[in-house]
Amino acid sequence: MWASGDYASMVETFLLPLGPRLVEACGIGEGDRVLDAAAGTGNASLPAAERGASVTASDLTPELLDAGRRRAEAAGLDLEWVEADAENLPFEDEAFQVVMSAIGAMFAPHHQEVADELVRVCRPAGTIGLLSWTPEGMIGALFRTMGPFAPPPPPGAQPPPLWGSEEHLNELFGDRVTWRTLERDALEVTAFEQPRDYAEHFKARYGPTIAAQANARREGREEEFEEALNRFCDEWNLGTEERARFEMEYLLAVGERS
């Protein structure tokens, strides 16, 4: 799903600030051994490497890792890129000082498996950092809008935006992580002139939207899908006639692994 469309260009268009935000909150520094799980094109991995950390970027989608590798080469940064499922990481126990994920691990279907793996590969007193879209924010609402059109999720899958709930994180991690930062913030998006330009962007580039649209088309409901997506963008627009503006809420959670 994530290889369809053009996720790399979404990052360049409006998601870039999220990686450095997470890296800063994790306090990553020179020589730290860092895992970025579900790293995509390295939006958090690259800023971590810029700070002198030794970074492993892992993701399920090789096409995105390839794009990340090219970004790193262009920036003169040296990282390790590993194809891996966040539910079953190919790393030793306690291998990393910092384990982080920016709007990444939240998209693996089985939340508890992912949380257990993130804890397992983080050393005691190490840092776990997560940046996740919230259920109440714009992407939470996007998933609710697309849900009735999307193909059936894998058995046992939970909705991605649950990772943006403080309560859900506490259920997943229990007393294995003591959160020192648990704050909500919003990414402002002003890259589009009209609200429906954002809908077009999602349809052309965002894997989950492309999958929902393709399924709606198979079911003869494509027009209904497009109307729902357009309405959604109109409703969430906070901008003016000349320029659309959106606020996309996320939860930043950083804690110490016990």
Ligand SMILES: C[S@@+](CC[C@H](N)C(=O)[O-])C[C@H]1O[C@@H](n2cnc3c(N)ncnc32)[C@H](O)[C@@H]1O
């Ligand atoms: C919204 S993108 C975020 C990518 C990146 N962290 C960023 O900040 O731009 C979600 C990523 O999760 C990855 N992903 C989804 N399910 C996964 C899984 N089970 N294991 C590893 N990566 C997964 C996708 O391949 C995609 O790169």
